[in-house]
Amino acid sequence: MKKFFANKKYLIIGVLALELVLLVVNALRFYRHEEISFISDDMILSYYDEASGTTVTEPGFYADHSSKPESVVYTPDVFLKKGIYSVTIDCSSNGGTWHTNYSTLLASGDPTTAQSANLVSSDHAAIPSGDTSTSNLSWVHYGTNFTVRMGPETDATGDDLYVLVNSVTITYMAGMTVLHETAKFFFILLLIDLVLFLYLFKKKETAEYLNKKAYVIAGMIFIIFFSSFMLFYRKIYFGDDIFYHLRRIAFLAEGLKSGQFPVKIQSGWDNDYGYAVGVGYGDVFLYPSAILVLLGFSVQFAYKFYIFLMNVLTAWISYHTGKRVSQNDYIALLCAGFFTLNGFRLQAVYTGATVGEYGAYTFLPMVVLGLYDIYTREKKYGYITLAFGIALVVSNHVITPYILAFTIPLFCLLMIEKTIKKPVLLDLFKACGLTFLTSAFFVVPLLDYFEDMRGNDYSDILWERGHEMVTIFTEVADKSKDSGGWAGIGYGFIAIMALGIAIAISGKFKEKTSVYIRVVLFNAFLFYMCLNNKVYFIFKDRLPGVFEHFAEIQYPWHILDIVAAITIFILAASLKEITKEEAGKSVALITGAIILMTCIYHGGELYKETSLEANPFTMFDKTSLRANFDAEFIIPGRDEGLTSSETDMVIRDENTQATASLISRHALNLTAQVDNPTGETVTVEAPLWGYRYYAAKGNGRKLATYRADSFKLAIDVPAGFSGTITIKFTEPWHWRLAELASLAAFIFWGYKMFKYKHA
Template sequence: MKKLFADKKNIIITIVLAELILLVLNAFRFNRTESYSFSQDDFFVDYLNRETNEYERESGAYADHTDKEQSYVVTKPLHLGKGIYNIYVNYSSNAGENWHFCYTTLQACLDVSKDKAAHLAYCDHIALPMEMNEVSYDSWVRYKTDFEVRMGPERDETGDGFFVLANEVRITYLRGKTIIYETAKLLLLFMALDIVLYLFGIKKEETKRFFEDKAFIVGVLLFTVLYASYPLLSDKLYFGDDIFYHLRRIVYLGEGLKCGQFPVHIYPGWDRGYGYAAGVGYGDLLLYPSAILVNLGFTLQAGYKFYIFLTNVLTALVSYYSFGKIADDKNVGLASSVLFTLIGFRLHSVYTGATVGEFGAFIFLPLVILGLWEIYSKKSKNAYIYLALGVTLTLSCHVLSTFILALVIPIFCLVLVEKTVQKDILIPLLKAVAAILLLNLHFVVPLVDYMVSKNVSGNSITDMIWARGRDLVTFFGYSQAKELDTSGFLGLGIFSIAVLTIAFGFIIAGKFEGKSLIYARVFALSIVFVLLSTNSMFYFTLYQDVPILYKLLANMQFPWHFLDVSCGMVVFWFAVTAKNAVCKLNKKNATYVAMTVICFACVIQGNTLLEDVVKTAHPITMYDDAEISNVAIAEFSIPDIEESVPYTDTDMIIREDSGATAKILKKNGTTIYAQVDNPTENTVVTEAPLWGYRYYAAKAGGKKLKAFMGDNKKLWVEIPAGYSGKIKIWFREPVLWRLSELITLATLVFIVREYMKTKKD
């Protein structure tokens, strides 16, 4: 045995075999079949008996607070094993859609704590709105014990005036989903352990040498990521302004992948299955891992938290690399990474605004700054690649951030026009523009296609953007929100004043060795970007005197979107001033001390926001997509659609009284298989439960059918006279879209080859 394990190859084979055996055994552990059904005879009413001041139960299926105080309906207790279960509830109610007031959930019987603090099951509060009579949701049972399904009003006064009549409950064990989920969890654990064993076992010496050289860097980066991520340790999510929109994106992006779309342009499931073209107009690149996790059975909450953690990691690494290259000093790059990752507006975007696209795009701003820095410094042949990738990756996350870059970069080039027109600078800039166009064809072509054809609404927020700005004074201190749902606001932070004043001092003292005028212009531009983030009178002036320019700027919706660029410029000035000071040996230690103090100030002020998030922001659970399946009209919806339609038209519809019929046989995302019968001598139109976006196709018996947007914005399909049989309806990308994707892929391969070639040289 000792000889067997002396060979590293044998160790690897043994570990892999052991892990495979454990994965198989674990899968068999969850291979069972369970289903339970409850009727009204199986329900109880749980209520407060004022005479005894204790909660009691009696047989019943109806609950309201006028009949029995603090009452709700529950099923008989049921012993459930660990796994994922689907709960179906058929009911009647008079409630609205707010799940706080009247809801259903799966709860552990023996956990008598108010908020079920033992966390024996992951399950949302699923609303029981009056316009529906059934809901279906998933629950993750974490520990084998007794559970019951709860239905009815909230116990406190918010539940007064609501009633629920429970008709039927069905609980079904999701064997396949559970096995995939539990296998994926164990596999990820094994992968993490294998990496540790490989680094500290097989590659022990190499790992030791790496940490001897980079232990401090790794430690600071790890601290930065964990500090930015610690609110994720909550068992719930903290509510942010845009959180439900982006939770929908994760769920339905995963649904698109499951039904075979890639890239996913039309989100299936959105608007109760009618679909939504977010993938046409919103970059999804960094959301794919979270969507895949949800498809593997992880909760939506876990997928969203993973996205935040992923962006924290990438922000720290990209800023460390980019600002480190600008400063030619790894320690300066490390300090810049701390500032850029923990700067107030970024933390605000992550936890208070929940502006998923914006803080995703924020990751790549340092690459844009690095590209421009190296182009204008004539430092690297790769400079145009940094700029092109930075802009491209920004667009892959957030169109508005890219729109702002499209304003900022040309202005920057104009401010330094005498350098811009130099051949050594102009050519890399033009190469970057060409690369950006080709790299983004896959996104731009579908977006332009839909916008020009007016197939989507687009941005509708174009009025009074000055009112949506903030006072300058709020950018440097922490301002608590008037409401507690989303915590407060933190912009640039007080340390930014120190950085900007130090940079200004360096400029007027001529510390930039003959380039003070250039740096002065860039500094003035940085201040302009800060001012453009405010509720400035400048926007009202444009609104009144230059309406065309105002309408263009109004596409950014909120002036404080400029804070992304302002944050980047603050850290840029930190890096270049530190670079200037560090190169002087007699000032090196003092510079490092000053850098540490500035970083410490950033951390402390960032903590004011994070603590307020944890203490006051409204916590929500989001383990299932039942709440987010409601209709939500947004910017990439078809204009003038009727929100009530998805609630009423859930099957194929033929409105003509002709004797023709149509019925869905199977619906897989945006793909529908239906049985149609048209015994008439005329062509009839059937309406599919899909919004009528362009490029849906339909076939019957191998022949193409006409599919188009109807008067009610639904997808209409013509059924030929005398046809009886099956039809297929599906979303099919046009050839032009596929061609643009191939051009993008070819350009990416070329740029990667160029980068590797220049690095090798």
Template structure:
């Protein structure tokens, strides 16, 4: 190993480290620069007239106004002259019911004529009361991020180079070190632009990131309901849709990156994580670095994964795909290792981590993967009901449940507490949304834009399929089966062949389920439970991700046989490389076609450009609530109720109330977990669902006092949080203790040894 002192003894390295330190100190100094208001409301006339001078930086324009119309008018900033991309800004719509609106913008050069501009679009009721510009330290924070990141990467590369000079690293290890990030970068080609391709789910997920970032800035790291949604009414997205991994882009956003840059950075992060976990899983599963890289290439460059990222912007689903290889690795070990082996009972760890990552990303993917694993357990029932194997499976379920109790308990609690619009999915028939058989053999995937296969067939079809490389692996495996039919095989080859056939069988079953020929509609008509499950699936094509990981595992097993086989003109590794080259060529075509044909894209520089109602199908909206009602408005009082000193911040409202019995409907969407109380006496007040599903607080006769209404959740949710925290801490402690014991035993003589 390379010692720290050896690294620092190099004079050039010391000079480089000094330069890095100076650059970091320059960024730290910038954190203490100008903050706050730089152009006040007293200069409104100048700001909206001739304009003002500002240096390069990140700013927020703030407009004080009054209007009686929603989203008719908008405001932003402009500059008369400037270089390319001097100003990055989106206009922000103006809403009635609120009297201040912000618009973040980026100046890449110093300007002398920046002005605030309002587009009234004929809104007669619009009255401008003032404007100002504020700034923060976002520019310095972004600068520090890049300096630290680039410095770390450069230092690591130099350390690896010095280590390789001292003790040469094997070719396979070098291939993993540089090949894995290269594959991730290759799959990130469509984000190497200054915009984002418009996907069906993109705005929804950008809103999720913004809402989470906003709550973190308020000190609420694990908010259950974010107030940024639906004009301040809130939306229980975080309860129904795990957003633990959205902390990463939320932190990018807090650092100062624009929503546009934040999303592209997140996609790059996901691609890197997918590539590294795929390599780790396939390498450890099959105990061969070449097979690890082979599986990593096939999985990272999957056509369906690329489609999820750039065609659909399905953030939850493509994030969940990071962890599918962990499930494959974990269950492969459970069913192929001997139960009596020492340490076998710890085989629950990998699949439990995989399930945890999937649950926190996309619950629907967890349902699909769980369904396939239940089928696998029943298919291999003789092995499943071995005592130690069954114990490992039970531990997998139990520990996954405990680690995710903090999310699962509120999820199930709210799911059963009310009726939501996603319940209407049970009436949706999905069979017509399945793919055609031609999709399974569709190899030259283009960008594609049509998913209406029942109407348009393959014309401009979206790239849904397993791809040419996996089909090639299946063909090679069929060739092996024919060649070795009737020949004597070793025990290892017999086990591999059996595992390969099972994986191919599972993959083919799931592929068939993704087609329009699987009887989804008949199942929905047969049973209400099937109707609900099928409706929640929405698109049979979603099963392609589960099928793909089965096929990649099968391809890795075929790859082991390729390495053993004596080829006429190529080595076994050469054949693997040839298959990877096929994957690279076909995926590169898909990525390039996306760049050249996707004409819809967005450039988003401020959160205000996203809006507040990007709830897709409004699946988590309580029945009785209408989106048209979700506007900024004051509380609605019944007769006999008087209110004063009303103030609302997020999902907390304070007011002084006097009542002769009655109620107040507050502009917050009702979910189980709201509470109201008298701030002086602590007396709790009844909270129920009101008109349009607003939060309704009931008052008895003669009530007078200052009240607070806020979302608190349920006490047993906090118990579940404590259980999850204790489980994770306990597992970390056990892992550290086990590692310490293993290290402590190294070099010690065993009993009976001299």
């Protein structure tokens, strides 16, 4: 036995074999069949008895405040073990929302209104009018008694609403639970394996690294923890765009499950009619979250994971950029702290919920670093860093790269004497070419569909959509009290800019003084363009054509993303010069303390405002996300009412004998039975919006597809046809070619980085 533990090879085999056994045993532990059904006679009615002044219960399946105040219907208590359950309710209702007329699974033994014991994760699922059946998933965390609650909210918001419950079925989702629990256990074992590997094979190197980087690691842990603080709440707080992006995650998972990759048109949106969000919005970094949904994790968890992933990447990339410029770990740590924890970014994450914007924000330091390397010639691969920085920005957001398309040429013009030098100019052209190749997977479909989508309509009063100087630095409460409000870039920005100006005019940058003064002034100009000012009005008045394109940025404060990235460059470059002198180290320490304390102050104020004022909600399941949603990438002119009135195949010719009906539907993959006994071609419309590149087949032959006058997908069915037709979205060859080009470019990037690192 001693020999076994001494031999690392045997030990590894033994550990892996044990882990495999544990995974199998854990999976079998959750494999069971379970289904509980209740009929209307089983239901319990709870209501407030005005005569006795108490809440009473009695048999009943109809809740209506007009007859019985505060009435709600419950199922009898039922013991549920740990696992994922589907709760299906057969009922009728006159409508309401998820907070006025809803169903949810409650732990019977937890009397707290907020279910604070956290024994189950279950949405407040709306019971809409017109639907006879609703179904939602619930995650039971601990085996105990549960009940399904159905009906109006007990306060005045539930008045004039009713629910009549016919039956309730609680079904244990064995396959999903096994997959979910196995995935969780696998990740735990993977973490244990990593620790064992470092201990057994890299003990000395790990100890040396931890000893050398102890303070840096501690600082990064604090930055990531503070930026992720709001994720520890068992609910999520409302943010302006949160439901839009929850849809993206939920229906990206649905698309993957149906076999579509990449998922350019997502099902689910507009009651399963589909939405081309994958064409108009980069979603590369949402795929890990979508995979988590497929592994049985909730949409809420997947959304929180995305935030955590972006927090880690933001801190690491900004640290790396600061380290490259300053050659100092602690200056780099300060750069990471400001870039990750400034109020503007935290409000984007938690109160704006602008997933695309703060995703793009993460990679902007790479753009700055790429330009730095190209102009200073410090590294040979500056053009690669620049290209992939822009490509990763494009992979997250549309507006941020649009701003870069204006700001990078302005910077190059500002540095014209360096820009026209052959090595710099050559690298800039190489970066342009590589940027297009790496972004082709997104840009080509976007340009192809550009005329098919509505776009945004924020192009008229740009000078009113910025911020005032008095609000650009600090917090502003949300007047509607729905979210935590706005937070600006923070007073630390003033300290950094003042420091940059002081170092520049003192001549400490020596022969580069002119360059750094221009960088500081350029950043100040971009900051000014975040404010409400007359420049935008003059811009529109004198150059209306150019203004119309620039106004696609929607809100001027989006430019703060670029400002923050340049600011950490100024911080790193300035502190690098200061710390060369002994006295300057004290200045650097004081400056760093001021910057971090302002970030922590603004972040804390934003967190406090969010926790006190923002609306918390659950959103564990994706069912309630299927409602109509009008956004940029939808087909203009569509009739939203069709999504509820025409959920099956439709033939508009009322005089034809042809018939068509859906047999099955899996995301955007439809199968329908169509019979056309007539001697003429019949047009059938599917319950899908008519985006291009859908394909239809029937009896082994392709059928013509196009956009109908109703903006739905139309299929021409030939005379005498009888059989099933299949419909699915298929990417055209030039989209696939663009994806291959981007893949080749990413491989090239990896090869070059490996080569330069080991040169």
